[in-house]
Amino acid sequence: MLLVLLLMHAGTIAQDLKEIDSLLVIVESTRDAKTKMNAEVQLAWQYLEHDDTKALGYSSSGLELAWQFGDSAKIVKAGRIKGQASRRLDKPNEAIEIFLKILPIAERNKFIDEQKKILNALALAYTYQAIYDKALDYNFQSLVLRETNGTRDEISITLNNIGLVYFKLHNYESALKYYDQCVAIKMDIKNLSNLDVIYLNMGLCYLQLRKYPEAREYTLKGLSVCRENCSAETTMIGEYGLGEASYWLRDFVDAEKHLMTSLKLAREKNDLRWQGENLVYLGVIYFDSKDYEKSISTLIAADSIATLGGYNQIKIESYKHLSRVYSATKDFERASIFQKKLIQFSDSLIGRELVTSIGRIQANYEERENIATIASKEVIIEQERDLNVAVTFIAMLTGLLVLVLHFGNRNMKRVNAKLYEAKEVIQRQNKELEYKNRELDIQVDKKTVDLARVNTSLKQVNDELDNFIYKTSHDIRGPLASLRGMCNVALMDVQDPTALEYLRKLDATAERLNSILTRLVIINQINNSKLTVRPIDFKSIVNDVMMLEKKKGLPPDLAVNIKIDNDVDVESDQELVRIVLENLIDNAIKFYNDSDRVDSFINVSITGTDNGGAKVRVVDNGIGISEASPGKLFQMFSRASERSETGGIGLYITKTATEKIGGRVGLLTTPEGFTEFYVIFPRSPFAEIERFERRLG
Incomplete structure (x- = not known):
C-alpha cells in the first residue's frame, strides 16, 4: 500500500513538472498579454507547492497584468497566491497588505472559495505577527463562512488555526478544545491529512500545561502518523516538541539533542520562526546549565531572527530570558533594560485593549451560536x-x-x-x-x-x-x-x-x-491605426519637434521655454503623442505676436497628474483666438486666424489623436490674458479600468 502511494505521489510530481514546463513555454513565447497573464497565474499556483520564491515572482507579474485588464477573478487569485508566498518567505507585512487589498474584491464579486482561503491565510499572517485579536476575528469569520458554504475538512482546518491562536495567547485549555474538535472531524470523515501536525500542536499545549508525559505521547503520536515519510517541517516541529518535553523532564542532554536537530532543519528550510523557537529553548537550557555566556549569545540570536521575521512572541520570550540571565550574572543594568523591553513589548501586544478585543470577538461568536440555538428551539415551538x-x-x-x-x-x-x-x-x-x-x-x-x-x-x-x-x-x-x-x-x-x-x-x-x-x-x-503602447519619452519627442521647427525657421525674437518633469511616467502610442505635441507647438509658433512692443514667448510644460497621467500646457502671448466658441476650433476646417495655412485642420488632428489614446484637449485663457492649449494623457489606455478596480479594492 505504501509503495502504491509513493508511486502515485511520484506520478503527481512528474505531471506537475510537465505542466510547469508547458506554462513556461507559453510565458516566454507569447506576445498576447492576456494569454501571458493566465499562464503566469497558473504557473504561480503550480510553484506554490514547490518553490515559494518563483511563486512570488510569477504571481506578482500576473497580478500586475490582471490590474491592467481589470480582471477581478485573476486579481483575487494572483493576489492570494502572492500573499501566501510572501507569508511563507517570512514577509508577513507584505502578505497582510495584499490580503486586505483583495479581500473586499472577493467579497463584492462573491468569490466564496477564494474568500475562505484569503480569510484563512490572513488569520495565519496575523497569528505569526502576534496580532491575536485580528487573527481570532478573521479565523471566526472563516469558520462562519465555512460552516455555511464549506466542507467538514475545511472546517477542521479553521478549528486547528483557532487552536493555534489560543495557544499563542497561553490559553491552552481553549486551544486543546479546538484541536480536539478538529481531530474528531478528521477521524469521522477519515481524512488523516495534517493529522501529524495537529497531534504535534496538542503536544505543545500539554507541554505548557506541564503535563509532560501527555506532551511526549502526543508528539510521538504525531510523528508515528507519517513515520519515515514525515516531511522536513513535521520532523522539525516534532523534534522541537520532544526537546521541550525533555527539558521539562530535566533531561538537558536529550533536550539539547532534539532542539539542535530541529534547529538544523529550520536553517535548511530558512524557516525564521522555528529557528527563533529553538534558539529560545536552547538559551534556556544553557541558562539552567549555568553556561551564561552561551545562553546570552543564543537568546540574542533568537531576538535578531525574531526581529528579521517580525515574530513578536519570540521577541517577548527572548527578552524575558535575557533579563533572567543578566540578573543571574549580576549585570543588573542590562537585566533592567530587557525587563523594561519585556514589559513595554508585552503591553503593546497583550495589553488591556487586546484582551478586551479578543473577549469581544469570542463573545460575538459564542453569542451567534447561542442565538442560533435559541432560534432553532423557538422554531420547533x-x-x-x-x-x-x-x-x-x-x-x-x-x-x-x-x-x-x-x-x-x-x-x-x-x-x-x-x-x-x-x-x-x-x-x-x-x-x-x-x-x-x-x-x-x-x-x-x-x-x-x-x-x-x-x-x-x-x-x-x-x-x-x-x-x-x-x-x-x-x-x-x-x-x-x-x-x-x-x-x-x-x-x-x-x-x-x-x-x-x-x-x-x-x-x-x-x-x-x-x-x-x-x-x-x-x-x-x-x-x-492600431495603438502600439510603450513608455513615452516626452523630452525626446519635444526635442525632435523643436529641431524640426528650427529647420523651418523660428522667429528670431520669439522665446521658447520648455519644462518637463523627470517623474512623468506614461505609456501610450508614441506617434500619436508626437502628432499632438507637434501641432500644438507649431500652432503657437505660427500665431506668435510679431509686434516690436511685445516680448513674444511660448511656454511648454509637461507635468504628472494625481492619477499617474501627464498634463501638457502650451501657453503663448501670441495674436490670440478670435473664435467666439472655443469648442468649434477643434472642428474640421475651423480656422483660428487668417494666418492659418492648413484650412483649419491642425487642431482637428490634435483632438482626433488625443481622443484615440484616451486623452482630452482644451483651450483656456490664463488670468494674464494669454492663450493656453492643454492636453491630458492617461497613464495608459487601460488606466480607467485599473483606477476603477483600485477604487473598488
Whole structure:
C-alpha cells in the first residue's frame, strides 16, 4: 500500500513538472498579454507547492497584468497566491497588505472559495505577527463562512488555526478544545491529512500545561502518523516538541539533542520562526546549565531572527530570558533594560485593549451560536403551535369540503359546458395570435435584412471614403510636386518682376495645398491605426519637434521655454503623442505676436497628474483666438486666424489623436490674458479600468 502511494505521489510530481514546463513555454513565447497573464497565474499556483520564491515572482507579474485588464477573478487569485508566498518567505507585512487589498474584491464579486482561503491565510499572517485579536476575528469569520458554504475538512482546518491562536495567547485549555474538535472531524470523515501536525500542536499545549508525559505521547503520536515519510517541517516541529518535553523532564542532554536537530532543519528550510523557537529553548537550557555566556549569545540570536521575521512572541520570550540571565550574572543594568523591553513589548501586544478585543470577538461568536440555538428551539415551538392550529383548521375544512362537494356536483356540468365554450374561444384567439406572430416575424426578418444591408452599405461608404481620401491625396500630391518644380525652374529663368510675384504666390499656394493633403492623410492614418503602447519619452519627442521647427525657421525674437518633469511616467502610442505635441507647438509658433512692443514667448510644460497621467500646457502671448466658441476650433476646417495655412485642420488632428489614446484637449485663457492649449494623457489606455478596480479594492 505504501509503495502504491509513493508511486502515485511520484506520478503527481512528474505531471506537475510537465505542466510547469508547458506554462513556461507559453510565458516566454507569447506576445498576447492576456494569454501571458493566465499562464503566469497558473504557473504561480503550480510553484506554490514547490518553490515559494518563483511563486512570488510569477504571481506578482500576473497580478500586475490582471490590474491592467481589470480582471477581478485573476486579481483575487494572483493576489492570494502572492500573499501566501510572501507569508511563507517570512514577509508577513507584505502578505497582510495584499490580503486586505483583495479581500473586499472577493467579497463584492462573491468569490466564496477564494474568500475562505484569503480569510484563512490572513488569520495565519496575523497569528505569526502576534496580532491575536485580528487573527481570532478573521479565523471566526472563516469558520462562519465555512460552516455555511464549506466542507467538514475545511472546517477542521479553521478549528486547528483557532487552536493555534489560543495557544499563542497561553490559553491552552481553549486551544486543546479546538484541536480536539478538529481531530474528531478528521477521524469521522477519515481524512488523516495534517493529522501529524495537529497531534504535534496538542503536544505543545500539554507541554505548557506541564503535563509532560501527555506532551511526549502526543508528539510521538504525531510523528508515528507519517513515520519515515514525515516531511522536513513535521520532523522539525516534532523534534522541537520532544526537546521541550525533555527539558521539562530535566533531561538537558536529550533536550539539547532534539532542539539542535530541529534547529538544523529550520536553517535548511530558512524557516525564521522555528529557528527563533529553538534558539529560545536552547538559551534556556544553557541558562539552567549555568553556561551564561552561551545562553546570552543564543537568546540574542533568537531576538535578531525574531526581529528579521517580525515574530513578536519570540521577541517577548527572548527578552524575558535575557533579563533572567543578566540578573543571574549580576549585570543588573542590562537585566533592567530587557525587563523594561519585556514589559513595554508585552503591553503593546497583550495589553488591556487586546484582551478586551479578543473577549469581544469570542463573545460575538459564542453569542451567534447561542442565538442560533435559541432560534432553532423557538422554531420547533412555533412549528408545534402551527401544527395544532393546522389540525383544527383541517377538521373544519373537512366538514366544509363535504358540503362543497355536495353542491359542487350539481354545478359541475354547467361549469364544464362554460369551460368548453371558453376553450373554443381561446383556441380561436390562439390561431389569430399565431397568424399575427407569423406576420410579425416576417416583418422583423425583413427589417433585419434591410438593417444588415444598410450597415454593409455604410461600411462600404466609409471604406470608400477613406480610400478616396488616401488615393486622392496621393494622386494630387504628384501633380503638385510637378507644379512646384516648374515654379522653381521658372523663378530661376523669368526676369519680369510681375511674373516672378505670380510664380511665388503660385508656389506658396501649392505648398499650402500640399500641407492640407498631408494632414488629411494623417487624419486617415489616425482613424485606422492600431495603438502600439510603450513608455513615452516626452523630452525626446519635444526635442525632435523643436529641431524640426528650427529647420523651418523660428522667429528670431520669439522665446521658447520648455519644462518637463523627470517623474512623468506614461505609456501610450508614441506617434500619436508626437502628432499632438507637434501641432500644438507649431500652432503657437505660427500665431506668435510679431509686434516690436511685445516680448513674444511660448511656454511648454509637461507635468504628472494625481492619477499617474501627464498634463501638457502650451501657453503663448501670441495674436490670440478670435473664435467666439472655443469648442468649434477643434472642428474640421475651423480656422483660428487668417494666418492659418492648413484650412483649419491642425487642431482637428490634435483632438482626433488625443481622443484615440484616451486623452482630452482644451483651450483656456490664463488670468494674464494669454492663450493656453492643454492636453491630458492617461497613464495608459487601460488606466480607467485599473483606477476603477483600485477604487473598488
